[in-house]
Amino acid sequence: MGVEQAAKPGRMSAGERRGQLLDVTKSIVERRGFHAVSIEAVAREAGVSRPIVYGHFKDLPGLLEALVEREGARALAQLATVLPSDLRRGDPRDSLLGALRGYLSAAQADPVTWRLVLMPPEGAPSVLREQIARGRGAVLAQLAEAIRPGFGSGRESPDPELTALMLSTFADEAVRLVLTDPEHYPPERILSHTAWILGELESG
Structure with missing residues (x-):
């Protein structure tokens, strides 16, 4: 039989079933890596x-591509809610610190998605890296525009693109630390040190 055409009592709709299958695939990737994913394994775990x-x-590559697209879109949507829009609105230091706090919270709330994006496991399909590169480009463009004003009049960034790249790299590494060693690098420690760095930059 093909895709379910309509929801029936006690049965999932086509959209619900698709989401379930992607969730199962995501779970397999998290526990055992992309190499462990097969149509049979997904069917078995989904029941x-x-x-x-x-x-x-259509096939296994299609399943993996759908997973990558969903998780990439999910990550970008989460970032869109925390990225600063313009440092001229309020205190630049608070805006950047708030953005990092939101990023760390998003990663903690959805760790599997962010591990896929920031730490692709061995065997990850090439489409995952391509999706990450596209998403990173969009984030950097938005961030570069936001940080262009710098810390105020006369303190504009001389190279917004490079500034955005450095800030993004810093933030990504902070998230990796929280995901891989949260006891040694809790968000509070990272945010406290980031506040100190930003304070030094602002007063320098």
């Missing part, structure tokens, strides 16, 4: 037959 999986995804 459905292989034809059901094929009804939603």
